Amino acid sequence: xxxxxxxTGRLLAxxxxxxxxxxxxxxxxxxxxxxxxxxxFLVLLNAMLGVGWNVIGGWAxxxxxxxxxxxxxxxxxxxxxxIHLGLSPWLGMLAGIALAAVVxxxxxxxxxxxxxxxxxxxxxxxxxxxQPIGATWxxxxxxxxxxxxxxxxxxxxDALVTLQFAGARKGLAYYYVGLALLAxxxxxxxxxERSKLGFYFRAIRDDQEGAEGIxxxxxxxxxxxxxxxxxxxxxxxxxxxxxxxxxxxxxxxxLNWSVLPMMATVVGxxxxxxxxxxxxxxxxxxxxxxxxxxxxxxLAGRGVDLIVYGLIIIVIAAVRPTGLLSLxxxxxxxxxxxxSAPASDIGSRSGDVAARSGDVGPRSGDVASRP
Amino acid sequence: MELFVQAAVNGLQMGFLYALLAVGLTIIWGLMEMxxxxxxxxxxxxxxxxxxxxxxxxxxxxxxxxxxxxxMYGLGVLIYEQLMRRVQLGDPFTQIFATVGLLFLIxxxxxxxxxxxxxxxxxxLLTRLSGAKLQILGITVGVPLLIGALVALxxxxxxxxxxxxxxxxxxxxxxxxxxEAAMLVGIRPQRMFAVAWGLGAALVAxxxxxxxNFFAVYPQVGLQFTVLAxxxxxxxxxxxxxxxxxxALLVGVVQxxxxxxxxxxxxxxxxxxxxLLIGLFRPxxxxxxx
Numbered sequence: 120x121x122x123x124x125x126x127t128g129r130l131l132a133x134x135x136x137x138x139x140x141x142x143x144x145x146x147x148x149x150x151x152x153x154x155x156x157x158x159x160f161l162v163l164l165n166a167m168l169g170v171g172w173n174v175i176g177g178w179a180x181x182x183x184x185x186x187x188x189x190x191x192x193x194x195x196x197x198x199x200x201x202i203h204l205g206l207s208p209w210l211g212m213l214a215g216i217a218l219a220a221v222v223x224x225x226x227x228x229x230x231x232x233x234x235x236x237x238x239x240x241x242x243x244x245x246x247x248x249x250q251p252i253g254a255t256w257x258x259x260x261x262x263x264x265x266x267x268x269x270x271x272x273x274x275x276x277d278a279l280v281t282l283q284f285a286g287a288r289k290g291l292a293y294y295y296v297g298l299a300l301l302a303x304x305x306x307x308x309x310x311x312e313r314s315k316l317g318f319y320f321r322a323i324r325d326d327q328e329g330a331e332g333i334x335x336x337x338x339x340x341x342x343x344x345x346x347x348x349x350x351x352x353x354x355x356x357x358x359x360x361x362x363x364x365x366x367x368x369x370x371x372x373x374l375n376w377s378v379l380p381m382m383a384t385v386v387g388x389x390x391x392x393x394x395x396x397x398x399x400x401x402x403x404x405x406x407x408x409x410x411x412x413x414x415x416x417x418l419a420g421r422g423v424d425l426i427v428y429g430l431i432i433i434v435i436a437a438v439r440p441t442g443l444l445s446l447x448x449x450x451x452x453x454x455x456x457x458x459s460a461p462a463s464d465i466g467s468r469s470g471d472v473a474a475r476s477g478d479v480g481p482r483s484g485d486v487a488s489r490p
Numbered sequence: 491m492e493l494f495v496q497a498a499v500n501g502l503q504m505g506f507l508y509a510l511l512a513v514g515l516t517i518i519w520g521l522m523e524m525x526x527x528x529x530x531x532x533x534x535x536x537x538x539x540x541x542x543x544x545x546x547x548x549x550x551x552x553x554x555x556x557x558x559x560x561x562m563y564g565l566g567v568l569i570y571e572q573l574m575r576r577v578q579l580g581d582p583f584t585q586i587f588a589t590v591g592l593l594f595l596i597x598x599x600x601x602x603x604x605x606x607x608x609x610x611x612x613x614x615l616l617t618r619l620s621g622a623k624l625q626i627l628g629i630t631v632g633v634p635l636l637i638g639a640l641v642a643l644x645x646x647x648x649x650x651x652x653x654x655x656x657x658x659x660x661x662x663x664x665x666x667x668x669x670e671a672a673m674l675v676g677i678r679p680q681r682m683f684a685v686a687w688g689l690g691a692a693l694v695a696x697x698x699x700x701x702x703n704f705f706a707v708y709p710q711v712g713l714q715f716t717v718l719a720x721x722x723x724x725x726x727x728x729x730x731x732x733x734x735x736x737x738a739l740l741v742g743v744v745q746x747x748x749x750x751x752x753x754x755x756x757x758x759x760x761x762x763x764x765x766l767l768i769g770l771f772r773p774x775x776x777x778x779x780x
Binding site: 180182229230232233235236237239240241243244245247248250251252254255374378381382385389421422423425426428429430431432433435436437440 | 519525573576577580581582583584585586587588590591592593594595596597598599601602605709713717720721724753755756758759761762763765766769770
């Protein structure tokens with residue numbers, strides 16, 4: 120009885136969230152506030168990246184500061200194919216996803232010898248090496264970047280195929296394309312989370328030696344986890360490139376492509392399916408709200424929004440590192456009547472992050488525990 | 491060949507500055523096994539402090555290292571006591587979140603106070619000497635960088651003596667080796683961690699004050715040095731103070747030699763390629779003791 124009411128509650132919450140997400144841009148379109156559709160698009164894009172980052176960072180437990188490399192690969196692949204072959208961005212997206220995942224697998228396999236902080240720095244190293252390549256490679260026009268040529272669409276269907284939308288409808292169209300891709304990503308993540316793969320990822324995160332002891336090849340599954348992340352980043356890169364109508368190396372390789380989704384994931388709840396979505400909905404509009412409230416005042420454009428981000432993430436880390444979704448919402452909202460019932464959260468199957476903390480002090484000593 | 495030697499000598503001098511800026515991270519990350527992604531922000535604060543003291547009170551950055559070091563020591567201890575101590579006991583990743591949050595907070599507070607404009611210190615001892623050169627064995631050595639490197643080297647050696655030769659340093663190393671055993675012999679680990687954070691922040695801020703003579707001062711300056719410092723600490727063997735010095739010299743030389751033969755954009759890429767190679771094939775670092 121209690122279990123089914125929780126289930127009903129979750130389905131109701133999901134339906135309500137979907138209804139709000141679908142209805143959100145329509146009054147804005149009618150009222151002419153298309154700017155807020157763009158805000159919505161950025162929320163969806165970062166939520167999608169967060170869901171992708173969560174696979175390597177939240178489930179497999181390997182901190183990744185370098186997935187923007189795969190966003191760049193996706194963006195460049197689709198744009199190059201569009202410029203040279205006139206290939207539809209959707210086919211370009213498939214190619215971008217495939218290339219991002221393959222490059223990720225090749226690059227990541229050696230890195231999986233490293234663990235913890237050392238793996239995190241290695242992902243930074245790959246990103247540092249990718250930057251000068253992007254800035255000097257003549258085939259992709261170096262730091263001058265590539266522009267997506269505008270091809271007037273013959274109709275609505277043609278516009279959807281080439282992802283080129285005219286004037287006032289662009290914000291609306293990209294919002295829904297972003298929503299569709301986010302829904303697809305969430306569905307994919309949900310399937311992975313419940314599959315054997317998802318359990319392998321979490322087993323490696325919780326106890327790598329234990330996982331290896333029961334026959335899980337930890338290096339192989341870390342590579343698979345990061346390639347899933349890379350695939351999501353590749354797809355999002357294509358979406359971003361065709362939205363921005365250009366690709367520049369310093370833009371697609373910006374550190375914020377990993378830091379913002381990471382923050383969104385942490386704020387919402389790391390290792391939880393809906394964590395990144397909740398985090399993105401909270402964090403991303405802060406920039407826009409700040410710039411509206413500060414106006415042209417003395418603090419406008421002075422990074423006040425990022426100060427707020429910093430404070431939020433510090434408070435979350437110090438007070439509730441498992442994120443907002445880990446709070447006992449079910450009990451608070453009276454969805455589960457028994458107060459002793461474990462906190463139930465949408466889509467969460469993983470344990471409490473704090474509960475999997477290992478030893479407390481410095482882990483110095485033997486080489487084996489090092490990378 | 492002459493070009494190569496010249497580049498290598500310039501790189502060595504930069505290397506001494508890199509050693510000072512990385513050694514704070516060696517203590518926090520290498521010895522105490524805590525992560526700090528806000529390391530470069532302490533450097534940035536040191537640079538802004540030097541700029542502010544030099545433009546407002548005409549205090550030369552080479553003298554400003556004393557007050558800056560003391561203030562930043564206090565800030566480091568404060569950050570440990572108020573924030574890092576809480577996240578230290580939880581999942582290791584909470585340290586990453588907390589210090590990334592610190593990075594955003596400190597960097598953008600600097601933007602709010604100073605704007606993102608580039609600032610330069612001028613009329614200091616080292617900037618007045620700019621252009622002064624020494625000829626040693628046919629190699630040209632710029633005097634300002636040489637003085638900066640020597641100051642950094644002296645401070646570095648003092649720190650080495652502090653960590654390796656004093657009772658306090660031994661207590662710090664003992665805490666790093668085995669926290670419980672250190673407690674049994676009467677060392678308070680929390681205090682050692684606080685001191686490590688204080689020292690880490692002070693050292694990198696002092697390095698920043700010296701670097702302010704050579705680099706533009708702006709709020710986002712920290713990240714490029716943070717990533718370099720991470721590569722240096724890893725290359726040097728986590729926790730090895732002298733290893734940090736040798737790795738920093740290596741990084742300085744790799745950077746300046748790369749620039750001779752390849753576009754400047756690649757100078758950090760080669761540093762990180764060496765980090766990866768060494769991380770993969772010699773995880774204890776070039777000069778690690780374990």
